[in-house]
Amino acid sequence: MRYPNTLKFILSIFLTLLSLPVQASDYRNEIVHANSLYSEKQYAKSVDAYESLIQDGVRNGYLFYNLGNAYIRMGKTGPAILNYIRAKNLIPRDENLAANLKFAIQQTQDKIEAPPLGTLNILFFWVNDFSLNELIYFSICLNFIFWGTLALWMFFPYLKIARNTLLFILILSFVSIVVKIKNDSDLKLGVILSEKVEVKSGRSLDTITLFQLHEGALINIVGKHDDWFEVRLNDKQKGWVPQNSLGT
């Protein structure tokens, strides 16, 4: 063959791509064990099992979902909502997750309205329906297709429209990734984990209590200073809560 080295190089890239997402399989036994504990109604033990998997670095939407279920069964609405929200970042379109999250929010005491969508989120309305990994995977696939089309266009000039369209979608997908990352970093959602939390006017327990929040209440975290989170319900209601009372 004339260019064996080039082919070897391309093959090695594909093999790398295929091998990267598939890494560990040992933790699956642990998941089976945790699920069986849940089925046997040993919810506290199943929570420990799921949490240890997460501490070991396993990131999976269904794992967070199962953990949320276990917390709900234990009557801990706050941690349940927190884990459902973590799951939502990874499996945003899962119907069971949406139903269980809704159920969990209904169990909370505080009625908190969802924050209004920003302009970017209105323009890029699809972003919240996909996880960051999905958007990246989509962009990588589109990237391959685009460059392949670009190569073909050199031989078949009539592919110009396809090339331009793909370029547009590719740019859009890149911007979507940026918007998603911005969303994840700017608007951080926290969940009240304590039974009752007093939102203070300052970063000290002896400051004025502005309002109270109860377990499971979803709240926007706008800042962090020492061991205190600055939280905001809406334009009028904001204050400080101790870090250990909030899950993020």
Place this chain on the structure above:
Amino acid sequence: MKKFSPTLAILLSFLLTPALSTVGFGNDISVTATVDKNSLTIEDVLRLSIVIKGTQNTPPPELPSLPSFRVAAAGTSSSTQYINTQRSVSITHNYRLTPMKTGTMIIGPARVRINGNTYSTQPITIKIQKSSNNSTPSGKTAFVEAALSNKKAYIGEQLVYTFRLFHRVDAKNLNLKLPFDSKWFHKENLGEPKAYIKIINGIQYHVQELSMAIFPLIKGLIDIPASVIELDLLHKTQSRHRQDPFSQFFNDPFFGQRTQVQHKVLRSQPLALDVLPLPKGAPKGFKNLIGEFEISSKLGKSDLEVGDTTTLTVTVSGRGDIKGVTIEEPDLKNHFKIYPDKPEVRQVVDKNQIRGEKIFKFALVPLVKGQKTLPIFTLPYFDTEKGQYYIAKTQAITLDIKPSSTKEKLNLVQSSQQSLKIEKPEIQTLGKDILPIYTELDKFQNNGAYSLAYMGTGFGSPIIIFFISVFVMKRQNRMKYDVAFYRRRNAFKNANQRLKNMTTQAESKEFARQLSEILREYIGDKLNLEGKAITAEEVEACLKESNYQYSHAENTRKLLEKCETLQYAPMNPGSTKELLGESENLIKVLEKHS
């Protein structure tokens, strides 16, 4: 100082005069109120005019309280007059006052606010009399009458109220107001108004007659107020020139006939009605149905199997308020499924009496086999003519229902005309719980964030592959079309190949010739020259021109000269091997530094 030209002076005087005169007349504002007559009958209409002199830019006058009149605006008119270069302006606001009762009335002062000042009119006294000849309308241009079919009636009984307008001249813009309050009466129209001609005391009148069915709702003595009609009467008058000799010739309505419009408000006599309560002893199920009614029932299909559909039609017909008739749904639980249809009402007016029929339909689906008699429908009503309660009844219908020959499909029920909407109860949520956990292991792949290496490979590799491909393609194209490039790229390979194929065992003369040829062809390929035709000196010169090192160029020349020499002076086999090695080294050196 320049003088004004006469034309300019005239123009300026025209332009400035109105402005100056307006200012001048601003101090002579007066407001007056006038009426077209001070004495009138209750059928007539009073015209009130409020004239504001001295200005035209004023708000409308504030009229005094006039509870004895119905007031309607009748437009405004403005006028501007020049008398002996004096300009006078005025605006007149007209009103039409319809008297509501007789007696002496005072129209209080009307007020107008102009430039911060308030101007008031003088009060006007008006005398309103009864109509000149109320009891005997003979001789009047127009009059009205109202009549009731009966002065006594049972509650809910149908009565006929008739309003008639008699007019000798043409009447236009009729506006009738009937006095019935929905609290006291339920009313139904009895068709379009009738128009006919009637002779009263030898005078021909056009009659407009409107009839209406009324049903009293409250017992007791009820006063029915007068019906009021407003209209314009068109009086045709002959012009004076009809007296001339040509009047015979021009005696045609087309020529010179004038029409005078008279606005009139005519009132009928108030009427009294004694509404009697219904007698005691009303039968069970009586729902204030007054009149005379019949009831009948029939079944669409009597030969039925379980699951079949048939229609039970119940028809109520008769005289009275047919729209108000209701019947109960038959009690056929556990034997039939019943789907009631929307009732149909057909109503006609016959001799000023409302008659009609109301048709009730029920789709029936038998659920069990066997003989079944449908219940009788009863309709209690009070007959006003006979002064008694009656109960209309249907005939009993007996059905012999056979077992179903096919599998029952109860959901395919349809009434005779339109499909029925079957309202099913909504499923109620009895409890709420979370959905179960996921157990499929395939779902539990660790999908943590992609590493930078992964993303770099994913996004970078297609770009690299693309540019490599472009490079390769361009090179292939050059190899195809650029001969010098092709020769240069393949020079070393060809020369090396040929050197390897050479054998040191060959005759030294031939060996030297081939070696010389290989060397010169290699250099020819590298420099895109005809290698076989160039001499050793030319090779050296070309190499030097092509930026090869001078030493390499000289070595090449020397080797070529050596080969040429050996073609004529034979050498031993060991020397050929040495020469071959020397040539290989030279080509490698040249290739390296090319």
